[in-house]
Amino acid sequence: MSLAVFSFGYFESVLNLSRGIKNDGYSITEAGVYYNGKKIKEADKETFTPITFNKKHENGDDYIIKTRYAKDHQHVFYYKDIVQGASPDDFSPVDLKNLDAYWKDEKSIFLSGKVLPGANEKNFKFLNAKYGPYMSVAIDDQVNLVYHNDKIIADADASTFEIVISLFYKDNQNIYDGIYLKKVMGIDVASFRVIENSDHYITDKNGLYEVRIDSKEEIVRALKIEGAGHETFRSLDRGYYKDEFRVYWISHQGTRVKGVPKTKVLKNVDYATFTVTGYDQATKSEAKDKNHRYLDGEIVK
Numbered sequence: 001m002s003l004a005v006f007s008f009g010y011f012e013s014v015l016n017l018s019r020g021i022k023n024d025g026y027s028i029t030e031a032g033v034y035y036n037g038k039k040i041k042e043a044d045k046e047t048f049t050p051i052t053f054n055k056k057h058e059n060g061d062d063y064i065i066k067t068r069y070a071k072d073h074q075h076v077f078y079y080k081d082i083v084q085g086a087s088p089d090d091f092s093p094v095d096l097k098n099l100d101a102y103w104k105d106e107k108s109i110f111l112s113g114k115v116l117p118g119a120n121e122k123n124f125k126f127l128n129a130k131y132g133p134y135m136s137v138a139i140d141d142q143v144n145l146v147y148h149n150d151k152i153i154a155d156a157d158a159s160t161f162e163i164v165i166s167l168f169y170k171d172n173q174n175i176y177d178g179i180y181l182k183k184v185m186g187i188d189v190a191s192f193r194v195i196e197n198s199d200h201y202i203t204d205k206n207g208l209y210e211v212r213i214d215s216k217e218e219i220v221r222a223l224k225i226e227g228a229g230h231e232t233f234r235s236l237d238r239g240y241y242k243d244e245f246r247v248y249w250i251s252h253q254g255t256r257v258k259g260v261p262k263t264k265v266l267k268n269v270d271y272a273t274f275t276v277t278g279y280d281q282a283t284k285s286e287a288k289d290k291n292h293r294y295l296d297g298e299i300v301k
Contacts, residue, residue, distance in 0.1 A: 078113025
């Protein structure tokens with residue numbers, strides 16, 4: 001940034017303050033309505049008001065929650081931009097606990113100031129994922145849509161759609177990844193489950209799979225781990241897992257070979273006495289059995 005640009009910006013900020021215009025958030029003056037020091041030309045200063053909500057702290061004190069929206073007698077604004085098609089008379093949040101998420105009026109649903117295609121107050125349901133992005137559905141006689149934020153998940157069935165965890169969704173026919181919104185191929189939907197306490201493994205009636213996120217090709221792969229006991233496979237800690245016969249470890253670092261699981265079977269481990277201890281500075285290890293100590297899936301020499 002040049003000195004001239006910096007100086008002009010500083011001068012403009014000082015000038016705004018001298019005229020009663022805040023450089024952060026909304027300001028209403030005799031000259032008009034401003035957001036972050038910039039005038040909103042379409043806003044009516046006589047009826048303009050930021051949309052806020054009064055809340056109470058646990059101690060009983062009142063406080064105000066600001067939102068990203070404001071309105072006047074004619075428009076709804078998202079920050080400084082007009083929300084096209086929104087009615088200021090009945091514009092409100094779908095869920096008062098999620099004011100940054102979906103909003104509605106009598107005819108439409110909105111997210112981040114944009115209309116959600118196909119959704120309206122009567123057919124819309126906010127699923128409110130515990131983790132990750134906003135998930136919702138719209139379903140009626142003419143619409144059957146699933147939304148990931150404002151993106152439609154192609155071919156997903158809204159009537160049976162559910163959130164498994166943040167990385168996986170499913171309906172009655174398919175498993176979907178929660179990153180690229182594509183189908184995870186080769187998995188039996190009816191018997192699909194995520195291994196408890198792990199986002200890295202899933203299982204179905206046919207086997208155990210390592211979840212691989214391929215950011216280059218924008219797909220989530222399910223790589224089968226041959227020989228693993230998919231019914232007994234369970235998480236220990238620090239990347240270690242067990243089934244009824246073997247101990248496993250997975251690295252989340254290093255080079256990943258396409259189509260090849262990174263999960264490795266620990267060799268020469270005493271299965272019965274293997275336990276994850278947490279990192280021990282004295283021995284520089286994190287797991288042990290009666291014969292060895294281990295770090296990152298390897299025997300500590």
